[in-house]
Amino acid sequence: MNVESFFSENIKAALKNDPPGAWMPDLPDGCIRLSSGYPDPALVPAEELKEAVARLLDEEQDLPLHYLGSPRIPRLKQQIQKRLAERGICVLEEQLLITSGACQGIDLIARVLLDDKAVVAVESPTYMEALEIFQNYTKRIISIPIDEQGLQTYRLKEMLDERKRTGQTLPRFLYTIPTFQNPTGTTMTNERREHLLELSIEYDFLILEDDAYGELSFDENPVPIKSIDKCGRVLQVGSLSKVVAPGMRIGWIAGESEFIKGFEWFKKDLDHPFAQSSMAVYLENTDFEKRLDLLKDTYRSKCTALIHSMEQFLPESVSWYVPDGGYFVWVRIPGVDTSQLLSQALAEGVSYVPGKYFFLDQNDGTEFLRLSFSYANEKEMIEGIRSLGQLIASSLS
Amino acid sequence: MNVESFFSENIKAALKNDPPGAWMPDLPDGCIRLSSGYPDPALVPAEELKEAVARLLDEEQDLPLHYLGSPRIPRLKQQIQKRLAERGICVLEEQLLITSGACQGIDLIARVLLDDKAVVAVESPTYMEALEIFQNYTKRIISIPIDEQGLQTYRLKEMLDERKRTGQTLPRFLYTIPTFQNPTGTTMTNERREHLLELSIEYDFLILEDDAYGELSFDENPVPIKSIDKCGRVLQVGSLSKVVAPGMRIGWIAGESEFIKGFEWFKKDLDHPFAQSSMAVYLENTDFEKRLDLLKDTYRSKCTALIHSMEQFLPESVSWYVPDGGYFVWVRIPGVDTSQLLSQALAEGVSYVPGKYFFLDQNDGTEFLRLSFSYANEKEMIEGIRSLGQLIASSLS
Numbered sequence: 001m002n003v004e005s006f007f008s009e010n011i012k013a014a015l016k017n018d019p020p021g022a023w024m025p026d027l028p029d030g031c032i033r034l035s036s037g038y039p040d041p042a043l044v045p046a047e048e049l050k051e052a053v054a055r056l057l058d059e060e061q062d063l064p065l066h067y068l069g070s071p072r073i074p075r076l077k078q079q080i081q082k083r084l085a086e087r088g089i090c091v092l093e094e095q096l097l098i099t100s101g102a103c104q105g106i107d108l109i110a111r112v113l114l115d116d117k118a119v120v121a122v123e124s125p126t127y128m129e130a131l132e133i134f135q136n137y138t139k140r141i142i143s144i145p146i147d148e149q150g151l152q153t154y155r156l157k158e159m160l161d162e163r164k165r166t167g168q169t170l171p172r173f174l175y176t177i178p179t180f181q182n183p184t185g186t187t188m189t190n191e192r193r194e195h196l197l198e199l200s201i202e203y204d205f206l207i208l209e210d211d212a213y214g215e216l217s218f219d220e221n222p223v224p225i226k227s228i229d230k231c232g233r234v235l236q237v238g239s240l241s242k243v244v245a246p247g248m249r250i251g252w253i254a255g256e257s258e259f260i261k262g263f264e265w266f267k268k269d270l271d272h273p274f275a276q277s278s279m280a281v282y283l284e285n286t287d288f289e290k291r292l293d294l295l296k297d298t299y300r301s302k303c304t305a306l307i308h309s310m311e312q313f314l315p316e317s318v319s320w321y322v323p324d325g326g327y328f329v330w331v332r333i334p335g336v337d338t339s340q341l342l343s344q345a346l347a348e349g350v351s352y353v354p355g356k357y358f359f360l361d362q363n364d365g366t367e368f369l370r371l372s373f374s375y376a377n378e379k380e381m382i383e384g385i386r387s388l389g390q391l392i393a394s395s396l397s
Numbered sequence: 398m399n400v401e402s403f404f405s406e407n408i409k410a411a412l413k414n415d416p417p418g419a420w421m422p423d424l425p426d427g428c429i430r431l432s433s434g435y436p437d438p439a440l441v442p443a444e445e446l447k448e449a450v451a452r453l454l455d456e457e458q459d460l461p462l463h464y465l466g467s468p469r470i471p472r473l474k475q476q477i478q479k480r481l482a483e484r485g486i487c488v489l490e491e492q493l494l495i496t497s498g499a500c501q502g503i504d505l506i507a508r509v510l511l512d513d514k515a516v517v518a519v520e521s522p523t524y525m526e527a528l529e530i531f532q533n534y535t536k537r538i539i540s541i542p543i544d545e546q547g548l549q550t551y552r553l554k555e556m557l558d559e560r561k562r563t564g565q566t567l568p569r570f571l572y573t574i575p576t577f578q579n580p581t582g583t584t585m586t587n588e589r590r591e592h593l594l595e596l597s598i599e600y601d602f603l604i605l606e607d608d609a610y611g612e613l614s615f616d617e618n619p620v621p622i623k624s625i626d627k628c629g630r631v632l633q634v635g636s637l638s639k640v641v642a643p644g645m646r647i648g649w650i651a652g653e654s655e656f657i658k659g660f661e662w663f664k665k666d667l668d669h670p671f672a673q674s675s676m677a678v679y680l681e682n683t684d685f686e687k688r689l690d691l692l693k694d695t696y697r698s699k700c701t702a703l704i705h706s707m708e709q710f711l712p713e714s715v716s717w718y719v720p721d722g723g724y725f726v727w728v729r730i731p732g733v734d735t736s737q738l739l740s741q742a743l744a745e746g747v748s749y750v751p752g753k754y755f756f757l758d759q760n761d762g763t764e765f766l767r768l769s770f771s772y773a774n775e776k777e778m779i780e781g782i783r784s785l786g787q788l789i790a791s792s793l794s
Binding site: 001003004006007008009010011014015038039041044046047049050053054057058061062064065066067070099100101103104106107111112113114115118133136172173204206231232233241245246247248249256258259261262265266268269270272273274275277 | 398400401403404405406407408411412435436438441443444446447450451454455458459461462463464467496497498500501503504508509510511512515530533569570601603628629630638642643644645646653655656658659662663665666667669670671672674
């Protein structure tokens with residue numbers, strides 16, 4: 001039996017890409033994980049979630065364990081509407097779809113909006129999982145560079161003008177992580193957010209705003225693009241993974257109802273009543289602003305510790321952006337190929353993500369790497385940066 | 398902004414289908430639900446699941462709440478391998494993919510194997526959600542009738558010969574629910590199971606075996622087609638929804654590893670660590686054979702009660718298949734359009750699913766309806782059938 005003969009044509013093409021995460025080696029035991037975009041274990045509310053489940057099942061018995069029936073399912077939606085409203089985003093019930101994490105949201109959007117003729121615009125660098133998702137649908141991906149102020153919207157305009165002039169297809173949507181971007185940690189300025197919205201109207205594209213880190217500011221949360229979008233051009237993808245816990249798989253898409261209807265059509269894992277109801281109970285028993293303050297303080301302190309150790313231990317030629325929130329620091333090491341250095345780093349007991357994997361063209365970004373301050377504790381981070389510093393110094397000498 | 402202009406072409410086509418479940422009216426309060434394919438509430442192990450979550454989080458703290466990390470994720474896979482082995486299906490770790498319910502499994506398979514040129518063969522009638530899923534990918538669906546012994550494999554052979562003779566595309570796969578079929582409750586005989594496998598080799602198609610009800614026999618569980626498949630042609634989709642609880646969203650696909658790799662590629666909701674780990678703890682603390690005996694006894698008794706009340710209250714002209722397990726009874730009412738009767742039934746406080754919604758062509762099956770004995774209790778069922786009987790008698794007079 002010829003297995004491949006059963007795959008549809010576009011699937012065969014997609015399967016020729018590298019499998020997702022193929023680059024990621026196994027981490028040795030005891031490795032200091034500066035690569036993981038995981039929340040701090042101490043911040044994961046395991047005890048509170050356990051209580052939430054107990055309360056849920058005591059109150060509702062079997063209801064949340066059926067396909068439908070728990071009153072908490074619509075209530076979760078309302079809680080998310082409330083959280084969005086607090087950030088200036090007003091969505092009606094039919095403009096919100098609960099998804100199993102932000103990734104599923106991105107995939108649903110790609111599924112509905114892309115085909116092999118569609119063009120997608122992404123930031124450079126960008127979240128690698130999103131790149132992999134888009135590449136399952138189209139090969140026509142264009143990338144626009146990021147700097148310390150986020151997406152370079154003026155370069156975007158130049159590229160759009162050029163495409164228009166030469167009769168090339170314009171993008172159907174642009175994917176951006178404007179706030180505490182993964183991997184660069186940068187934040188798109190307000191001026192550029194407004195400019196991006198203007199461009200979306202002028203060149204008729206949608207904006208897929210990935211807001212997974214949006215509430216993880218060390219200070220004030222930046223204004224979401226969706227909150228200043230008057231034309232319904234922004235599809236916002238959000239997630240409770242970073243502010244509560246990833247294991248519950250709760251995210252959402254917020255957008256115009258005709259889009260939401262389309263996305264819902266293709267969402268075939270149905271709802272997740274148990275996980276969603278549990279999360280609803282957890283949220284109704286949590287002072288969320290207080291929780292966000294705790295996250296803010298913890299991550300601010302950890303980021304500071306990481307940056308200090310980088311100043312202390314990394315060679316002078318190494319540079320980085322200092323983030324205002326989120327999980328990540330983007331580091332440049334001129335003269336070093338960070339993907340080749342990785343195995344030595346692991347042998348020294350510290351991991352990171354080589355920068356090139358965040359680029360459409362993996363010949364780019366070879367001098368960069370992404371560090372995360374979210375997961376490891378401060379002592380580990382200092383230790384890890386010390387090792388990394390020695391390693392980089394050796395490589396440069 | 399022209400929303401529709403952003404949808405990809407094949408999506409536009411799919412969205413012209415009726416939305417899933419569009420036919421389903423809201424059930425009035427207090428309605429006796431003979432329409433719901435839900436487990437009996439008394440059989441849903443809410444207390445045990447609550448304990449499983451508590452045990453999980455006490456032992457592992459934050460581990461099952463991250464993207465990865467709980468040792469129970471691979472353990473759930475092993476538990477499912479063990480359950481499959483007890484039914485004669487031996488799968489290696491790489492031949493099994495955990496999905497968010499059987500529906501997601503069916504959608505993943507359709508996604509990878511179908512395009513708008515592919516032909517799919519289905520039973521007639523069949524599970525309506527599966528029909529809706531396939532129609533998102535291709536319009537080329539052929540259906541083969543069912544009788545009391547399940548799929549008419551000789552009719553299938555005739556159709557395949559005809560297609561071959563006239564140069565028409567052969568199906569890429571055939572979707573079957575051979576055991577306690579939804580909606581007919583029939584079970585494909587062993588002879589036809591073997592015949593189907595022979596046909597799959599001769600005409601080079603795959604078999605998508607939906608085994609969601611496979612362990613819900615009133616007596617001995619029929620032999621899964623996958624357990625007698627020597628050539629790797631069967632992709633089996635299974636689920637814990639009917640034997641534990643739907644709300645946890647745990648299912649799987651079992652098949653050759655190259656297929657599994659392809660399906661995994663497109664599964665973008667990632668794993669569900671919390672739900673899956675919780676289920677793993679529940680399973681490791683449950684005598685599953687004993688649980689299956691309880692399900693068997695309960696559903697056997699309920700089915701008997703339903704059939705007795707049908708014999709007692711339904712007019713003589715009404716006929717049905719008597720199932721050997723599962724959730725459903727398939728009823729024929731000559732001279733009555735059951736979809737038109739539904740609103741009156743709801744007004745009388747009893748629901749059912751009109752038969753035509755299980756057919757590819759909804760001009761078919763208008764005289765049929767599906768009753769479920771799984772959800773309502775025996776008293777309610779008797780009451781509901783009494784009302785239904787009166788209603789049918791009025792319609793026929």
